[in-house]
Amino acid sequence: MNLNSKNIANYEMDYNFRFRYETLRALLNKNGSALQILNDLEADLSHMRHYDARIKRSVRRLITETLLMAQELNLLTGNRYSDLSEIIFQLRNETDKLFKKGKSTEIRPLALEIGSHAMPDPDLIGGKASGVYFLKQHLGDSVPSGFIVTTVAYNLILEKNNLQERIRILLKNLDVTVDKNQFKSRIQTIRRWIREAHVPEEIEKEINKYADLVTKDSYDVLWAVRSSAVYEDGIHSFAGQFDSKLRVNAEDLVKAYLEVLAGRFTERAVRYRLHSGLHEIDTPMGVLFMSMVDPVAAGVIYTSNIKDSDSNTMVINAVPGLADRMVKGEESADTFFISKEPHPQLLQTIPASRETGKETEADTAVNYIKTEKLLEIAALALEAAKKFNSDLDIEWAMAKDGKIYLLQARKLSIPHTAEEAAAKLAKKKDVLPILEGGITIFPGRAEGPVKFLAPESDISDVPEGTIVIIEKPGTEFASVLPKIAALLVMEGNPVGHLATLVREFSVPAIFRLGPNAKILLKKNILSVNATKRKIYSGIRWVGVRERVLARIASENRHEKSGPLYNFVLRLNLVDPDAPSFKAKSCKSIHDTLRFMHEMSVRSMFGFGDEQKHGWKKKSRKLKTGLPIKFQLIDLDKSVPENTKTVEPKDVNSLPFKALWRGISDKKIFWPEHWKKVLPGIPSEFKESVLGGNKGPRSVSDTNYAIIAKDYMNLNARFAYHYAMVDAMVGPGTENNYVHFRFRGGGASDENRVKRAHFLELVLRHSGFKVNRKGDLVTAWLRSYPRQDSENALEILGRLMICASQLDAVFKKDSNVKLYVNYFLKGEYGVFA
Amino acid sequence: MEAKKLKIMVIDDENIVGKRLKPALEKSGDIVETFENGESALARFDEEPFDIVVTDIRMEKIDGIEILERVLAKSAHTKVIMITGYATVEIAREALSKGAFDFIAKPFKPADLRAIIKRASKELRA
Amino acid sequence: MNILEKLKIVKHKNPDIIDFCIETIRFRKLLENAQALLDLFEDGYEKILGEYILDRHYVTSLIDNVVERLDLMIYDACVLAPESGKELYTQYDKHKLKAEELLGGGGYSEEKSFDNNKDSSDLNSVDPEYKLLSEVLKWFKGDPSDPGETVMDFMLQIYVYVLKSLETKNILKSEALFKSGISKDPGSNIYLIDLWKDAVVSPKIRTLDDINSIPLKYFLMDVYNGRALQDSKNEKKAATWIAAASEYSLSFNTLKSDFQFRLEATASDYKKSNFIFVFADHSVKIENILSSGFHIEKTDYGQLAWSLGAASETIEDNLILIGRNLFHRDLRQM
Structure with missing residues (x-):
């Protein structure tokens, strides 16, 4: 060395x-x-x-x-x-x-007996099983014995069969409505994969072990195998979506298990799940195995009349034999109305074969279940409801010996009648969307009045529940997110902080709608389906508005996520x-x-300034016919080696090339006196004016650009001005940025400020965020795709040259806005 | 019960595929013919249909989707398996909806493809 | 003697502790990147040995991924060993050029080798994809006929630079870190640091139970069970150690001693991130400390060994073994 x-x-x-x-x-x-x-x-x-x-x-x-x-x-x-x-x-x-x-995390059993321990985590056994577990703990004998194969087992099966990845690939970007056949075949494929999956030995062992444990000495026990998904019967209701298998023999339990798992992937279930914004993969499932009651009668009981929540009535639906067809809606049931207070009494019977208008006497029994049994069911159900502290929807069965069993319990959500009626209205299939497309940033539906927000608008006066349209995403809109119904963005880029915030606030949002989105501004009310990327005029659905407002009003929006949210995800530093x-x-x-x-x-501003000495030896001169001098410092061999001068076309730096395209734009008119080589005048003079050594820096300074393939840091001083450009532009998007700083020297204070103002306006119109303090202008463009970033750099190139010519211009005409327009229109000639 | 010999067609414009798949698939006693372009493959298919067609998705002139469609049009129960490579997984999914039996992504082991063919042949016999 | 009394106490909150912890974390990041690099090599070997059907894109993306990983590794190395920075980047640039070369033509521009006597099943030399892949693998690890400067060599060199640099700093560290007030107990010699807590928590007495660290527990398990930590007759071999541990990770190395030894381990449920990495200078015979199943490399500076991606039980067993061997009397008498 x-x-x-x-x-x-x-x-x-x-x-x-x-x-x-x-x-x-x-x-x-x-x-x-x-x-x-x-x-x-x-x-x-x-x-x-x-x-x-x-x-x-x-x-x-x-x-x-x-x-x-x-x-x-x-x-x-x-x-x-x-x-x-x-x-x-x-x-x-x-x-x-x-x-x-x-x-x-130590208690991760593959299976457990119902009612045996303290209440397990719902994430372990799913919603339905949690309900059954609770019932068993409190009502003991009245609930059939059984066991649950947990979500741990489910995850193990997915993992061992490499299913997660395959399912994810298949369901990615699924637009359920566009090609129904495609959707159908993908779902079928997934079901096939699951049914053919290999069940690890340890799971099979557990199933057999618990089956034996539960049945003890009884033979001929048949089983009911039912799904119990996490978030089924919970916040999102998937009532009736999944498969259950009844009357299963002990030797067919494993097969039934797989079939029930596969049953989770029905078209209806998947569509429902996607619509609710859940992630397919991560709603694991437990499976409930319960010894079957061979019923003479079975059905459902609602501890409150869902049609009339104020009444003191319970409703029992019953059928002879098994209830599963009734539950699926395939069979009609006999209906009984039972009063609650002071004690259960049969009020009215409506047989399945009901004829309108005909009322039957209160005590009319049906032949398969006696009234006293109905009242017993009611009493048991009331007890359960007390324990759950909620109205319940309970599945029951009566065995041959008259014993009543409760099989399943679900908390009842009583819809408001208004919503019910309105739901019927919502079947407006014939209305077409006024705008479609874009990219879904957060799914969901929203409805509300529409408002356009320009970049400098006062955000605080946006009413709650508005659908906001903006041109480009920027974090200055963060503060409005908690109160709006939906966010529509015309241009710019679906990544970056605003997108993250949108998701944090769960605001339905569509980005990149395109310039046509302007037509939305003509409407008063919009209905936005961010999931399907469709926007309609007027009110399309009912209940959505209420839900939107509820979300906005809700204080425990993040209740689900817990304190981890505050330490990790919440963005407090916005501005x-x-x-x-x-x-x-x-x-x-x-x-x-x-x-x-x-x-x-x-x-990175001032990156190169820190090194003041000696680097001239390692830098290369940029060879150009334009009256500009630049030294290039090459970071990663983006410039041909072994040459002392380099032509712009040989500089293999993306940002530099873009900037240079702007600087060397043929439409820019270089004033004659800058080009002329005046005889007798030493070249230093030319350098000093054109190389820009006058101004705030000393004579020895030169313009330099530090470059790499995707990076450029440029400092230019010319004609008293000082411009700095720092940019990283690569094929990706998230890390791209273009930063610009300009301070004009020379001229009067007044002109300096005007120049700064000119820059500010041009930059802002070109998509930059701008900050102006006196005559110092700082602008930046972040996380835009490569093309947009390159365009921005080209503009900067032209702008730097034109701005430096403004002194002369302002002498003639001080109309800043006029020149802004000239520039934006591409009429660079006027700057000479 | 002895399994019937399968007639398998392999179509891929990359030489390495046919060259390596042919001996690998013939091991199980099946008859394998390889082609490096869609035209000649389809012409051959017109002469006599094959049980299984394994085709690359992205090829010049005639691509895998077109082959899929034309094969199925000619012989509805032929099982078509798509070979996907870089950036073609989306098309593969589309192929599934158009009736392809399954897909396999490069790089893959011939044995993995054999397993898919085995499944496909089960359906053929069913 | 109770091991608890053998463990040193870190009493004082000290900015040097933060620096030490960050340095440890950075070193582990370097290891992680190295592991990923090794995984890439292995993937390439698997493909060629398994006679996979692959396309050119597989090979080019393999090259790109290796360059990217190297890039990350080099940066980490420069942070840890700034004095070797320029050398590291110079070498890296060379490898980048080699990668570009491979990407630019490789198997496709080479003359075809028509060897009619070749076994028809030896397909490797004919398919351009395979040809390119073998050239790439040669660049990775070389082959006996043509050693050259391989990526693997470079990786080992990186380790050497970094370990050298860390060693130099350790000497200063033991002064700065534990200066005030800690009495030197002749029997005890392990300083215990909770990797994530001690940077910001008021100093407290650290015991083995205090630090919830699976690898540390296993490492000291047999040692904990009463075997002498040190042969006090062998003052010459007296060594001070420092253990920085977290729930699943352990960094254990010599602080002040006349030999250099370093152990890094991760033992968790997540198999992919589990590993053990060991460095020992030539005064210790590394094969005597490790079980079989470790990949060992010898360099001029010392011996490196690693075991990657094992199940947690395997890692735990290995740690017990290493701990026992390391503190076993006999080993020290070299």
């Missing part, structure tokens, strides 16, 4: 640049991964317990990435944010405490310009990510 000190100095300087750039890249990459983990966590937390092993793993991975990012930020900024590491360590400790609090945007203000991991992203990119 050459020990020449100058070379070493160059080498080291080189490495410092390189390391700095690589640090920025490392940080931005981690940011991208971290945001992805956040997104997935968000979705998972909406239906998984926070102490689920998968969640714990993701959170820990996320925090590790975040901590390393903090180290990287401190490397970039000379340890300016040492607070951050402490904050992140603390967040890790807080989340660890939460994981400890959760149910121990980077606010004085509270500090490391100390970070309260969640999301905050720290936001903060670090912002600070890291900001820190």
